[in-house]
Amino acid sequence: MKLSTRIAVPILGLCLISACQKSGVDQVMTGDAANAVYVAPGEYDEIYAFMSGGYSGQVTVYGLPSGRLLREIPVFSKVAENGYGYSEETKAMFNTSYGEVPWDDSHHVELSQTKGEFDGRWLFINGNNTPRIARVDLSTFETVEILEIPDVAGLHCAPFITQNSEYLVSATRFSVPIPQKDVPIDSYKENFTGLINYVSIDAESGEMALDFQIEMPGFNYDLARNGKAKSHGWSFVTTYNSEQAHSLLEVNASQKDKDLLAIINWKKAEEYIAQGKFKERTTSYFHNVTNEATSIVESRKETKTRILTPSECPGMVYFIPVPKSPHGCDVSPSGEYIVGNGKLSADQTVFSFDKLMEAIANENFDDEIDGIPVINFEAGLDGIVEQPGLGPLHTEFDGKGNAYTTYFISSEVVKWDLKSKQVLDRQPTFYSPGHLVIPGGETTKPYGKYLVAMNKITKDRYLPTGPELAHSAQLFDISGDKMKLLLDFPTKGEPHYAQAIEASKIVSKVKKFYPIEENGHPYSAKNEKETRVERKGKEVHVYMTAIRSHLAPDNIEGFKVGDEVYFHLTNLEQDWDVPHGFAIQGANNAELLVMPGQTRTLKWKPQKPGVFAFYCTDFCSALHQEMSGYARVSAANSDIKLKWGLNDDELRSE
């Protein structure tokens, strides 16, 4: 097999070269790339990569090294394909203080951690536009919770996790008046404020809660990371627009030579909270959580938040200057190095945690902003990587003392040594990478075998598909001294960050179906004897079941124009990979896909008299085409009684 691939790849490589001389082909040809990414039919990939969907609002799951798309997890966008956000059970997931918001811009995937390592329990991701954080349960790959974050705008800087999943740290991208009020935009400096938010995570259930918020100067907060190992207990947050411009930021927010990195001692903040040094503020935000017993999303409106003010809480927040409009801020596996990726700087700034602590202890401060001491730049600086490329955005680590940074403008990934700050290797990417991910790259124990660069520009990499192209990801082998390009693969939406985890940490925990005896849905029918139709005024509830290959009941009469019909479909199957679907003609919302053991509800408003077909949409057996039924609708004033059944001799009536 090895022999054959060695023959095949150069031959194929030659074909490609002669065909169009594409960039990057020669890189692949230097090694046994095809063999390195080939996962034989029926074999599993080694790694799960969870990619944010960007403007799709979702999360996609890829296998590495094959680059195969395994699943798209609906998070912040409603999905008519399976009824997520349309079904009666899930629609409350989209409740916010602005009403239903059916879309968001999802950026940064964070996997839960225990002792600085991924534990494979939950995935968190932010919604940028209407500030929210979602939690996906990695035993079901379903979104189970969305928490809105109050009084912030553009929650780009989110949701960065601490090493024992104590907190998710986030911060406002756009400072705004707090509380919101009608003021002139040019009163920015006077009226606009920033917030850094700490969301706690329940260690057992994973449920989030807004614990406290820190009031900050009105800058733009961009990205964050938490300390780990020796720096556990601290957060690092980059800012830009410390100029406090409110128009033409492209120019006006790039005036200063340096912006600021905020350094937060969150253990200190916890002490101040315990001492009651916070102000309680009335606000409004929604917290939507799936009730595990019923599998129905319950929406709670919250009205209080706890605010800490740095000037009243000494020792809690510091700043240190960073050149120049920093974007990513990344902490090395040992917790010692904090890399500030100054996106408009040609140099890469590296701070030392020990030096920062020493500077704080010695009060080596140059300035103070709103009561926040500004640490002397040189005092916290560990070193500078000189001229590694243009436009550094993000850095990840391989656990062998190396850092890998994406350079957007010069379109490359650069490998450099954390201690010596020497550049070790550089490889072009196609084209212009944003984030990159190394499996476990954010943790104390990276799995330094692969690196995926997520490119912002695709151009000629794939067969053209009109003006819009899929974004491209590129997989590199980083196990040797030099990075080796192995594979291009298209991605969905616009992946910003991704995190990747050894498959073994998830596979054993994956749920294959929902045990029917644990189904606590109030409208479930757990066997066909429980199926029925009930009228409560204009509301009609159909307790329906699905099993290969019939719906019960499948003949229903007595619906009337003007009714609100709720089809509560319980999938009676108790086996892996046997979902059933439900669609009915004229439904103005969506269809349902119901997993084994689960109950999902579709609302249907019959509009005219007649007989309307419904059917299972997910090919479930050889008799799938037979899995269908009829709903008879009579005029609003008709006296036809409800009648239902499966097989004529089974008809029952109210």
Next chain:
Amino acid sequence: MRLISIPILLVSTFLLSCGGGQSQIDKIKAQQVKKAPEPKSLAEAEKNWESDHGIGPIKAFTLPTEIDQVLAASGKETYEAMCTACHKAEEKFIGPAPKGILSRRTPAWIMNMILNPDEMVKKNPIAKQLLMKFNGSPMANQNLTEDQARSVLEYFRTL
């Protein structure tokens, strides 16, 4: 192009490497020839039902003479919760009726059909014929435990 070429090369290498003596394909053919002919009807498949214990976790066993009524009652509960969408106790529905099943199937066959239906309908001669007889409607795996399947079997004895 790459996708097509690699498998072709792989296959040809594989075939070449089997050279000398009997080829892989000949071996497969030889195995196929040795196999007993497939039964062509349910009646034919059922001829040897007493020695057909099915495929799955349950080995051949003999039922005690007395019916365990407590076990049967719990089996009835499981049957009603998990099986009645497709089976009626005394008449053919989506699948066959379990009444009198012990006069045509062994206890182990019944339990293996409950516990391992996917493999049974692919490989067991009786189960394969049943799948055809019931128009390809599959026997769903309802993931019963062995204890639950045993109790359902006890319930069948009471029908």
